[in-house]
């Protein structure tokens with residue numbers, strides 16, 4: 160059942176307690192509750208994914224209104240970022256059933272085989288390798304025809320997709336004026352921007368058609384794909400609008416505390432409640448929530464915990480450290496076009512007509528991802544001085560250093576769209592950053608936001624990588640297919656013509672593309688560092704596992720939701736195996 164108050168809980172004991180009904184948490188809840196004997200409780204801080212105002216998280220085109228600063232968002236802000244000229248930036252995270260999968264931009268990109276093979280190497284567990292994980296990726300996915308039903312031959316490779324899973328994915332379902340120009344650029348500049356039939360094959364490099372977590376014209380989230388089904392089972396309870404405040408020790412095995420008690424509350428000063436997991440607790444609270452709960456429970460760096468008067472249960476200094484994220488900057492040009500998405504946003508009559516079409520048939524531009532129909536993944540040249548000087552931070556030769564997203568209109572998280580005019584944008588992201596940031600507790604209250612420092616553009620390598628990526632985007636629009644289309648750069652970037660000019664532009668306008676990971680990293684069983692072992696069990700603790708984006712040891716060279724679904728599917732099998740009678 161879906162519960163809104165702890166008073167509605169029928170039991171203080173479940174087999175499993177899942178903390179966070181986010182991307183990973185809903186997969187875990189669904190898979191574990193397939194066994195009708197197993198009782199599962201999920202505790203989620205956020206609201207329902209339906210009801211008041213929820214069209215912005217259901218209608219794909221409205222995703223830009225889902226965050227930041229909404230009832231679906233934790234509404235975090237970073238600490239001042241040195242690499243961004245001291246700016247603090249919005250740091251959205253989903254606070255709703257489905258977590259960030261309910262508010263994200265729906266890009267479905269799996270990353271490269273090298274990303275997963277590196278995960279296997281770092282954890283010493285071949286089960287995380289691309290070869291072993293691909294069956295889980297296929298199990299999750301149900302690829303559907305696009306909203307406009309067009310022939311998708313030549314736009315993806317069906318051989319690398321799943322067609323019977325839970326998570327709906329699809330190709331763009333509404334054409335845009337720039338589609339042909341993008342594909343033509345892959346022909347005229349095919350050395351630098353080759354076409355890639357399917358970036359989800361394990362080898363993502365090149366430009367291809369974007370796949371999104373959309374199906375039948377609506378967002379497919381972990382809530383719609385996995386939790387709704389689980390909620391139909393009598394052995395599942397989901398308690399929303401309730402925040403886990405800490406984990407409680409329920410015993411010990413040798414020197415290792417057993418942490419199978421979960422404390423929660425609905426407000427800062429409200430009463431505290433407690434449930435016990437008979438088998439284990441699964442922390443799926445995401446890259447911010449998971450380290451926050453661990454530290455509130457006394458698992459973290461002893462010195463930092465002592466400073467906040469939190470008694471240390473287990474000294475694990477890597478909790479909250481190592482954060483990686485993708486910095487990006489938007490480049491815009493004035494376009495010789497009168498039908499970009501800008502026109503739709505500027506004309507209430509057209510906007511209302513598109514909404515009407517969507518309401519009637521779930522088709523049209525509202526059924527489409529507004530963040531483009533194509534994206535591309537690229538590496539620095541092998542002889543790049545940057546790689547010579549700093550080494551290669553990627554997992555291997557199939558992993559990109561940077562990404563471009565091609566947008567049919569003005570797009571930015573840090574600049575306001577002009578009230579008139581038509582634009583073309585390329586979002587340029589550094590997807591192999593070397594900077595590491597952190598999440599630290601600000602106070603010992605679960606109801607205070609932690610201190611979030613993604614350290615965006617925090618290294619010379621990351622700054623120079625973004626410069627190279629921006630220069631590549633400028634070569635892209637200088638290609639012949641854009642000759643009659645690009646009029647001139649938008650005013651903000653007119654000085655982004657030299658390395659220094661681009662660095663200044665990035666310091667002023669770059670921000671996070673919302674991909675934080677690595678705040679509870681995996682490591683080998685025998686490693687003293689790291690937070691979880693290869694089975695995702697928290698080190699030196701019993702009864703506690705982490706399953707979410709925070710375990711990734713390096714940020715994937717992709718938008719990370721597919722990688723989170725992948726690890727959650729395998730983790731569900733690991734949990735089932737561990738508790739097999």
Ligand SMILES: Cc1cc2nc3c(=O)[nH]c(=O)nc-3n(C[C@H](O)[C@H](O)[C@H](O)COP(=O)(O)OP(=O)(O)OC[C@H]3O[C@@H](n4cnc5c(N)ncnc54)[C@H](O)[C@@H]3O)c2cc1C
Nearest residue numbers: 179181182183204258259264265266403445448708718720
């Ligand atoms: C605005 C935005 C756009 C993005 N765009 C894309 C994209 O287009 N493609 C892509 O692949 N990735 C994208 N991402 C990233 C991707 O969505 C995340 O990496 C992924 O969903 C993280 O999954 P998770 O399970 O680790 O955490 P989440 O899905 O964030 O789940 C964590 C859950 O735990 C809950 N929680 C946290 N603390 C507590 C607590 N104390 N008590 C109870 N519950 C708690 C949260 O409310 C949340 O529901 C985007 C993210 C955002 C925010």
